[in-house]
Amino acid sequence: MNTNQPRRIAPLWSVADVSEYLQVPVQTLYTWRSQGGGPPARKIGKYLRYLPDDVVAWVEGLGTEVA
Incomplete structure (x- = not known):
């Protein structure tokens, strides 16, 4: 196993990405x-x-209650 290879990290999301994901x-x-x-x-x-x-x-982590 080669430990010198960089760790793969998921790309960070922008505000637009999170907006699209959450649909807000x-x-x-x-x-x-x-x-x-x-x-x-x-x-x-x-x-x-x-x-x-x-x-x-x-x-x-959000509750399932509807306000």
């Missing part, structure tokens, strides 16, 4: 973030980026 407007993601909610994002320079696994885990 981009502005909703920004609103959630400003209110301290929504899936966890990381600031890369001036851009927000999301780890796909974090977004999926966030969705799976």
Whole structure:
């Protein structure tokens, strides 16, 4: 086994990617973030980026109740 090969990492998602995945407007993601909610994002320079696994885990952690 060659341990010198780089580890494969899933590409980070942009706000547009997460918006499409969750089927919510981009502005909703920004609103959630400003209110301290929504899936966890990381600031890369001036851009927000999301780890796909974090977004999926966030969705799976949501309750099933309808408000």
